Amino acid sequence: MWVIAVPVVIQNVISIGLNLVDILMIGRLGEKELAAVGSATQLFFIFSMVCFGLYSGAAVYVAQYFGAKNEAGIKKIIGIDLAAGITLSSLAFVLAMLMAPKLIWIFSRDEEVIALGAQFLRTVCFSYILTSITFAIVYNSRAVQRLKAATIINGSAIIINTVLNYCLIYGKWGMPAMGVRGSALATVIARTIELTCFVIYIFVNKQHPFHGTFKEFFSFDSVLFKNVMKTAVPVVFTEGGWATVTSLTFVAYGMLGASALAVIQIAEVVADLSQAVYFGLGNATAVIIGESLGRKETEAAFQYGGMAMKITWGMNLFVTVLLILISRPIAAVYQFNGETTHMLVLVLIAWAFTTTPKMLAxxxxxGILRAGGDTLYSLAVDLSCNVVIQLSIAFFSVLVLHLPIYCVVVLVSISDITKTILCYKRYYSKKWMNIVT
Structure with missing residues (x-):
């Protein structure tokens, strides 16, 4: 678990930590610039979650093939991932180019925010296809436990992105000052470098499970494709639905003003940074359970799931206290007015108390149910709780109760509490364990 979790945690800490720095850079341009970028990144957020759903669903097969030492099967799953990912990213690119202002309008009615957001979106969308290919490599590297090079390449690309952000946003080191468009351009350049490094690494390393010919990757038949999609599509709908509901919740927050959008943008990144350890734990648990099921060791898979939940409870206590302690220092970094700064502190504290149900779910x-191929149940629980509970509470709290944003954040967590209860029952039933390979 440590071998798999630590590199994933490092990847996420670097990514989220530098994303926090990026938001600080953009935030210093002004609240409207920050609101614009936050709104523009919602399309990428949905797209990335759909990719995550596709790849993590297909990774159920990759992990079990890895446990069964079937490298030919692994390559075919990678081929399915690439074909589907490039198709999805191409659609997202076209949508961003043709409808950028309308997409930003969903989140904000401020004309300046819409103009800045469209400017950012029409530049950053050139990174979507590159990102879909990189994601396929990174997610499946976890499933085959080849994480060292992936962590180094991914971390280096994120650092390059941050340095370029600084140069292109403010016009440093002889580069033009491009504002929000500079941030988008930095992302495109960093993603290009990242994918190039991955391709070279895999091409040179002939022992890597992903090293193969075009035919080896794309010789999958319709039967395998359909079987993988039966597992992956529910996860795509789960993650895509969650991302869509999260973005619509972002719409509800936006009704409270540009300051609320800016505050939520910062709070989400801080919360993600504090939760990076869970991402590592979840990935490690999924890989270990998938490998165990690939060897038909169902009781071991069940025990690993129980171990992961005990670790999660321990981490919850630590992260909750940590978020409360850092809320004021984080808010002090941003040069907002007194009212917005106070709002940020309260939102960070609210987020601290919602960590436990969110991370348990x-x-x-x-980490557990999907690794066992129980993707339909996961879809039913996740989507119903998100749509019926989270979304309705968010809009009701804003439009009817007129509650401040920190109260809305707390009430929305009722969705995660419900998910946790339902998923705990499913775990103990053992109905989630399926051998799919």
């Missing part, structure tokens, strides 16, 4: 669904 995450590890149960992403």
């Amino acid at each position: 995450y590890v149960l669904i992403c």
